[in-house]
Amino acid sequence: MDQPTVGILHPGSMGAAVAACAATNATAVLWCESGRSTASVERAARFGLTPVATLAELLDRSDIVISLCPPAAAEALAHDVAGYGFAGVYVEANAINPERTQRIAALLPDATLVDGGVIGSPPVGGKTPTLYLSGPAEATACIEALFANTAVQAAVLGTEVGKASALKLSYASFQKTSRVLVALAVGMAREHGVDQELIEVASGRTDSYLSEPQYVAKTAARAWRWAPELEEAADTLAAAGLPPEMLRAAAATLARWNDAKDDSELTLTDALDRLAQP
CATH class of the missing domain: 3.40.50.720 (NAD(P)-binding Rossmann-like Domain)
Known part of the structure; x- marks a missing residue:
């Protein structure tokens, strides 16, 4: 047309x-x-x-x-x-x-x-x-x-209707869950006073999300949108006979940031604190 x-x-x-x-x-x-x-x-x-x-x-x-x-x-x-x-x-x-x-x-x-x-x-x-x-x-x-x-x-x-949705969720499953894992890894390291060392280790590796911990604050601000997306991806895994628990757990982690919706002023410290004490 x-x-x-x-x-x-x-x-x-x-x-x-x-x-x-x-x-x-x-x-x-x-x-x-x-x-x-x-x-x-x-x-x-x-x-x-x-x-x-x-x-x-x-x-x-x-x-x-x-x-x-x-x-x-x-x-x-x-x-x-x-x-x-x-x-x-x-x-x-x-x-x-x-x-x-x-x-x-x-x-x-x-x-x-x-x-x-x-x-x-x-x-x-x-x-x-x-x-x-x-x-x-x-x-x-x-x-x-x-x-x-x-x-x-x-x-x-x-x-075939469904292919584009499947590609989007396949990519989102890795990309968004990876950001959640960064928050957990940096949060764990911070608890033991080795967060800077963790970032230095990761910085020596190619394209590691762990070398970008500042992105955790952006993840927190977007969590209200990302959590439902990972639940959708988990449903897709379950329908394929694959275990959805990892993505459901990531969605539950993101839900701890629901009150940070679109907060552009959020810092890494704020995001990690909210993650530890929702």
């Missing part, structure tokens, strides 16, 4: 930045301001998104809808969309397991569902995340065209 109208659900830090990239090849990118926070309104305005009053209006005007929200909200959001009989292309780009993606596809019988997974940081400041896609070929080609020549790199994995 030429110059489609796109709807974004909802413009969080990732969603707004991805939507702004889509605007390069779209007639307009819409978002529904009903019930959203002041921060969402300001973010959407900063990225040049067009507000509409209701979800019904967004769905009526949009050829393509991109769902990018916290994992726990993905299915409820799809239920809301299903109530309006949306018949365009629905990009389920949340960090959810393949079975949930299939359930969402079943919820939207009139729509064409594209399974998506974003790997990388939001596309701002020179960052170039990849949006992996799987689903019907014609629909994935439309999404590739939507992000052509933008900071979002679209990559098609095939026609």
Whole structure:
């Protein structure tokens, strides 16, 4: 389709930045301001998104809808969309397991569902995340065209819905659990007064997360989003007959930081203290 109208659900830090990239090849990118926070309104305005009053209006005007929200909200959001009989292309780009993606596809019988997974940081400041896609070929080609020549790199994995979700969670399982292990390792070392020595040891090794303990504070601030994602990944492991306990334990560890949501002022010391004394 030429110059489609796109709807974004909802413009969080990732969603707004991805939507702004889509605007390069779209007639307009819409978002529904009903019930959203002041921060969402300001973010959407900063990225040049067009507000509409209701979800019904967004769905009526949009050829393509991109769902990018916290994992726990993905299915409820799809239920809301299903109530309006949306018949365009629905990009389920949340960090959810393949079975949930299939359930969402079943919820939207009139729509064409594209399974998506974003790997990388939001596309701002020179960052170039990849949006992996799987689903019907014609629909994935439309999404590739939507992000052509933008900071979002679209990559098609095939026609099977679930592949993009599986890739996203496979990567997240390692990348996010590794950050949790850094917090535990540095916290243990600090208890015995050898945290600086631990960091020095790790710094001599290639690409060790242990050489970046300052990232623990960022992990704490993002824990409210990461914990549900690891629970989704654990469900995926269990469905494959693999042990999910490691990821469930990591999610439980992240939950100790729930009250640090999006705290950009958090320090490493603060994060470790909260981890030890929730």
